[in-house]
Amino acid sequence: MSLTSRSILATMISLALYGPAMADDNPQAANNITNNTTPQVPQAKQLPMLEVSDEGLSGIEVVKGTCIAPKDRSQNINNEPIRISSDQADAENAIAITYTGDVVVKQGHRTIAADTATYHQPDNSVTAEGNVYFHDGGMEVYSERLESDLDTEDSEMENAVYSMTCEPGRGEAEKVIKDGLEYYRLKNGTYTTCPAGDQSWRFSATSIERETDSPFANLYNARFEVADVPIFYLPYLRVPVGNERLTGFLYPSMKLNSRDGFTLETPFYWNIAPNYDMTITPKYMTNRGLQLNTEFRYLTVFGSGSIKSEYLNNDKKSPDSGQRWAFNIDHTGLFQSHWLFEVDYSKVSDVAYFNDIDSNIGKREDNNLLQTAEASYREQNWDATLRVRDFQPLTTGVSSNYRLMPQVEANYYRPDLPYGLDFSMNSHISRFENDDPNKPSADRLHLEPTLTLPYSTPWWSVTSEAKLMYSYYNQQFDKNVSANEHLEESVSRMIPSARVHSGLYLERNTSIWGDAYTQSLEPQVQYLYVQSVDQKNIYDAYDTTLLQTDYYGLFRDTRYSSVDRIAAANQFTVGASTRYFDNQYVERFNLSIGQIFYLNPGAADIDGSSDEASPNYSATALESDFNYDDWLFFHGGLQFDAGNSDIQFANSTLEYRESSFFTQVNYRYVSKEYIKSSLKDNNDIDKYTNDGISQAGIATGFPIYGNLSVRGDYYHDLTESQMIESQITLDYQTSCWLISVGYNKYLISRGDVRFESPTYDSNISISFSLLGLAGVSGFSASTASGNAIGYGQPFNLNN
Known part of the structure; x- marks a missing residue:
């Protein structure tokens, strides 16, 4: 040849x-x-x-x-x-x-x-x-x-079997037609992400069309088949085979549970513009009816965000509720490197919306739906923020939460002054409003100039700080309410404070059972002085709450989250941490212990009174974390009052993790006396607990056999002898699909623990997910109640 x-x-x-x-x-x-x-x-x-x-x-x-x-x-x-x-x-x-x-x-x-x-x-x-x-x-x-015409560039391949090589996807076709250079069409073709020989599911269509470089394929007269059995039919379906965005139907999802019945969602994606898109999702629930959900996303010079909505015209399960809806506006943006905008506003039609309907609208805190917005301007040495904050109560009755309507915050920073000093001025003007007529409203001005002198070496550091806190309140309240009898309409307050904090870092090489480790010792000491001032004439909970005290909280300069209460102090805080690092400098163990010693115990009282019975020291706080060879983890925290021989607060978590198996056991305890001392209004504490908080839980997941695995958790209140929540889920997963069957029982209401029994609800759910499809999020487990106690990280080592 x-x-x-x-x-x-x-x-x-x-x-x-x-x-x-x-x-x-x-x-x-x-x-x-x-x-x-x-x-x-x-x-x-x-x-x-x-x-x-x-x-x-x-x-x-x-x-x-x-x-x-x-x-x-x-x-x-x-x-x-x-x-x-x-x-x-x-x-x-x-x-x-x-x-x-x-x-x-x-x-x-x-x-x-x-x-x-x-x-x-x-x-x-x-x-x-x-x-x-x-x-x-x-x-x-x-x-x-294969036949190809050189003049038209058209080609045909008969009885073709194809497969994607850069992403999951394969199929067959009676004929593959290549129109010109850029366009493919499959006649009587199929598409699936299952491996060869697995016919678990597939899309079949009389015609499948795709441009050479397109991340999507168009299916006409599409059928979704499971084990060759047709499940549903769509005259047109756009299937993503890449990550780019294109208008068309997305993959439907199906679910079955006892609350909503059979649920079918068929999302439609609308690629409006390169910086705008919308997903429209009809959601049909046999027990409730047809719900329409939408999500509009945008990207502009002012930032990015989304607008979500849910609308159910007639809830068949709750016909007296009328039209039920929810929406959320979420925006975050940086403009011209100086302006920062943040909006998170949500609202629902009724207080029982989240109890009845599975929804991811908004952020919920303490049975309230958050509604907030702020705009900030930032320069190198100063910033200013305009902020508003409101809540929609998710319980009946009058809300006890304060609205911030509005707050203007201004801060000035001037580091590297002569002699190494740093200066800052934090300030804000706030307006607080409340729907409860028995609670006061107020205007508050706060100024906080601060001088700081930092000094550090690789092994030693010391920071000195002087601060002056000035506040002015204009309070409006009902003088006939006994709780307001100590309040004054016009109040000013000036409190100086000083703090010196010093720490050492020491290190040595050591060995444990023949293995080399590096051990550090990090002692630290702090002196804090805050002048004692009588503050009974100021309402103490506009935006202020007591902070939890743990080892790290011992070294804060305040006991409260804001300035409505400024606790007096004349005290030393002493603490130390030790850490062990292996030869790869991975932290394997740490232990921290600390305590506050009061030089003037009575000065710690908020109202300025002196109490000779006040202790000379705080509870001892301990924190510890342990990581053994990346398969056994422990975290524990404890506050022990030696004077009263009483544990005030404790928490612990132990986890075993190896490959796809994990088991986590956790426990938390808070004494009733500690709760009472931490709450201003503790008259109703007996309604919620007989003897403080004592709760234990276990969460686990492991394979059973082959592709079958189980996940479950159980949480129990030891004080009240009642279950908080339990769930168990069986998952069967192959390379291209997953089916999940779960049972969930959860606490709806405790009621008054002295007289009432708790109320529970339960659900059985079945869900089916396709795996390996581009544009489809991975499967994630969730409970039917939507309020399960989440999985807790068992350790906090700094690696």
Whole structure:
């Protein structure tokens, strides 16, 4: 076989499958190659370089099933050299040139193989037959026959089997039609992400269309089939096979539980513009009716955000509730590097909305739905913020929460003053309003100039701080309410404070059971002075609450979250931490212990009174974390009052984790006396607990057999001897689908623990998820109640 004949056929096949038409309309006839005469080569445009190779079928074994990333593909495939090999070639004068026996054609990142390949000279076309293989970097196709017209660039492959090589996806087609260079159409084709031989689910369609570089495929007369059984039909469906956005229906989801019945969601994605899109999701629940959910997302020069809404015209399960709806506006943006905007506003139609309907609208805190907005301007040495905050109560009756309507905050910073001093001025003006007529409203001005002198070396640091806190209140209240009898309408308050905090860092090498470790010792001491001032004439809970005291809280300069109460102090805080690091400097263990010693115990009282019975020291606080070889973890915290031999607060978590198995046991305890001392209004504490808080829980998950696994948790109130929540879920997962069956029972209301029994609700749920589909979020477990106690991180080591 001559090199010329190989070159002619290689060029023809490559032109048919890869490049633009290059053949002349009137090609010259070719002589029979076996007569050793040179055929007349048709005139060609931009003829690529041609090389002849004898690599045979081994050339396609390299690319079979492999993904060639877009960045590694040829940028201009038609300018790449063509390489061809076969066992033999024959030519019939002016009719055809045929290659036979392991024909392989390669050009750039594209490869074709066949038993035979024939160039038909009269109609300027190419036919490949027998074990036809095609690979273009992101897709490979096996077929029985391929035909290509060199003039129109149209090609057809019969009885094709295809698979994606860069993402999950494969299927079959009666015919694959390539229209020109950019468009593929599959006649009577299928699509699935299941591996070969697994027919668990698939999409079937009379026509599947996709542009070469498009991340989406269009399905016409689409059917979703499970084990070859049709489940639903859509006249049109757009299937994502990449991460780009395009208008069309997304994958539907199905769920079954005892609360809502059978639920079917069919989301439709609308790609409005490059910076705007919307997802519209009809959600049908057999027990409740049809709900319409929408999410509009945007990106502008002022930032990004979303607008979510849920609308249920008639809840069949709660017909007296009328129209039920919810919406949320969420925005975060930075403008011109100085302006910062944040909005999070949510509202629902009724207080029972979240108890009845599964929803992810807004943020909920203490049975209130958050409604807040703020705008900030920031420079290098100062910033200012305008903030408003409101809540929608999710309980009946008058809300006890204060609205911030509004607050203007201004802060000034000036570091690196002479002598190493840093200066800051924090200030705000706030307006507080409340719907409860028995509670006061107020305007508050607060100024807080601070001087700080920091000093540090690699092994020692000391920070000195002086602060002056000035507040002015204009309070409006009902003087006939006994709780307001100590309040004054116009109040000013000035409190100076000083703090000195110093710490050491010491380190040594040590060994435990023959293993090398680095141990650190980090002692620290703080002196804090805050002048004692009588504050009974100021309402203490506009936006202020007592902070929890743990080891790290011992070194704060305030006991409260805001400035309505400023606790007096004349005290030393002493504490120390030790840490162990392995030879990779991974922290494996730490232990911290600390305590406050009061120089003037009575000064710690908020009202300025002196109490000779006040203790000279606080409870001892301990914190510890332990990580053994990344499979056993422990975290514990404790506050112990040695004077009263009483544990005030304790929490602990122990977790075993290995591969797909984990078990976590946790416990928390708060004494009733500690709760009473922490709450201003503790008259009703007996309604909620007989003897403080004592709760234990366990969460676990592990494989049972093969693809079957179980997850579960159980939480119990030991004080009241009642379950808080329990759930168990069985998951069966394959490479392309997952089915989950779960049972959940959860506490709705405790009632008065002295007289009433708790109220529970329960649900059985079944959900089905397809895996491996682009544009579909991964499966995540959730409870039917939506209020399960979350999984807690068992340790907080600093690595």
